[in-house]
Amino acid sequence: MGIYLDHNASTPVDERVAEAMLAVLRTGQGNPSSVHGPGRGARAAIEQAREQVAALVGAAPGQVVFTSGGTEANNLALHAVLADAPSGRLAVGVIEHASLLEAAEARARRGWSLDRIGVDAAGRVTPDHLAAVLRPDTRLVSVMMANNETGAVQDIAPLASLARDAGAVFHTDAVQAAGKLPVDFGASGAQLMSLSAHKLYGPKGVGALVVDRSVELVPLLYGGRQEKGLRAGTENLAGIVGFGLAAELALQALDSRHRQARRLRERLEAGLAGLPGMTVFAAAAERLPNTTQFAVAGIDGEALLMQLDRDGIAVSSGSACTSGSTEPSHVLTAMGVDEETARGAIRVSLGRDNTEADVDALLASLRRRIEWLQKASRAAGW
Numbered sequence: 001m002g003i004y005l006d007h008n009a010s011t012p013v014d015e016r017v018a019e020a021m022l023a024v025l026r027t028g029q030g031n032p033s034s035v036h037g038p039g040r041g042a043r044a045a046i047e048q049a050r051e052q053v054a055a056l057v058g059a060a061p062g063q064v065v066f067t068s069g070g071t072e073a074n075n076l077a078l079h080a081v082l083a084d085a086p087s088g089r090l091a092v093g094v095i096e097h098a099s100l101l102e103a104a105e106a107r108a109r110r111g112w113s114l115d116r117i118g119v120d121a122a123g124r125v126t127p128d129h130l131a132a133v134l135r136p137d138t139r140l141v142s143v144m145m146a147n148n149e150t151g152a153v154q155d156i157a158p159l160a161s162l163a164r165d166a167g168a169v170f171h172t173d174a175v176q177a178a179g180k181l182p183v184d185f186g187a188s189g190a191q192l193m194s195l196s197a198h199k200l201y202g203p204k205g206v207g208a209l210v211v212d213r214s215v216e217l218v219p220l221l222y223g224g225r226q227e228k229g230l231r232a233g234t235e236n237l238a239g240i241v242g243f244g245l246a247a248e249l250a251l252q253a254l255d256s257r258h259r260q261a262r263r264l265r266e267r268l269e270a271g272l273a274g275l276p277g278m279t280v281f282a283a284a285a286e287r288l289p290n291t292t293q294f295a296v297a298g299i300d301g302e303a304l305l306m307q308l309d310r311d312g313i314a315v316s317s318g319s320a321c322t323s324g325s326t327e328p329s330h331v332l333t334a335m336g337v338d339e340e341t342a343r344g345a346i347r348v349s350l351g352r353d354n355t356e357a358d359v360d361a362l363l364a365s366l367r368r369r370i371e372w373l374q375k376a377s378r379a380a381g382w
């Protein structure tokens with residue numbers, strides 16, 4: 001067994017969640033839309049999960065719309081608000097996840113004006129950044145609650161109130177924040193919020209868009225009245241049940257997971273500080289307690305990732321969706337990090353099963369592998 005330090009990409013499914021899902025797969029044969037007993041049983045299981053997910057983010061159950069994950073929730077948020085107008089203006093954070101950015105860019109190709117909300121050097125979106133792009137005709141503003149790469153956490157409430165005062169609908173991608181930080185849908189001021197189960201020890205392929213029903217929304221999918229008409233299609237029953245239980249367990253363990261992650265990260269960053277040429281990104285921002293993104297001068301992130309993998313240690317060189325591509329991280333670039341440093345980025349995202357021994361093993365491996373890479377590049381005359 002190796003050491004898994006890539007929990008922002010995905011978390012293992014909690015054993016209790018897997019058991020609950022298996023039970024549904026074995027016994028839940030009814031269609032939740034059917035009125036007979038087995039159908040009603042399936043419906044009750046979905047409604048219980050809706051309550052559990054709502055509780056995690058302080059929302060009302062009726063505000064939770066289940067989707068196939070964070071990507072669909074982000075796409076639905078954009079589509080739901082904008083679909084009824086052929087053109088207009090939207091503003092999205094420059095550091096957003098690709099599922100939001102590329103959906104916004106697709107709108108821009110179809111005639112919408114797209115404004116990008118910048119960040120400071122620590123990856124924070126301030127009200128000034130938003131005010132600089134907000135216009136009277138901005139229909140939608142989207143700023144993520146926590147960044148998947150750097151872990152930078154945004155102060156959402158002032159941004160949401162600025163956007164709403166200007167007449168825009170405010171969406172936040174809380175995929176990385178939920179389960180790691182206390183999240184309160186109402187207090188955030190957001191009218192739309194995206195969630196994903198597999199970032200909080202639930203299954204992959206299920207998530208939710210939390211919606212303030214005062215916002216008029218247009219569905220992405222047609223063909224059924226499921227999810228109050230906002231997401232047609234027979235529900236992913238086992239996935240939804242798994243998401244519900246994972247959300248309940250995350251809420252129960254929020255404080256302990258937070259404390260444990262913070263303690264391990266402090267140990268990790270104390271060790272990293274001893275490595276020459278080390279930069280920790282977004283260090284001046286409030287960050288997710290489990291996340292550290294760093295670079296070592298002169299070391300390529302992708303090469304270091306491969307070396308760590310040889311020691312059985314799984315980290316990321318950016319977000320999972322962009323690793324493998326040769327482009328430096330758009331998040332780091334937006335923060336003003338130069339291209340060479342950004343290419344060195346390694347992201348470590350800790351999880352609830354990690355131990356001090358895992359952190360120490362990572363630090364030992366880093367020291368050895370960095371030295372090896374430095375020797376190799378000197379030998380090659382780079």
Ligand SMILES: Cc1ncc(COP(=O)(O)O)c(C=O)c1O
Pocket residue numbers: 008009068069070071072074097099144146147148173175176196197198205206207320
């Ligand atoms: C911030 C953020 N938003 C959205 C997503 C997409 O979620 P999903 O994998 O459930 O489609 C991710 C996944 O990496 C993410 O980190």
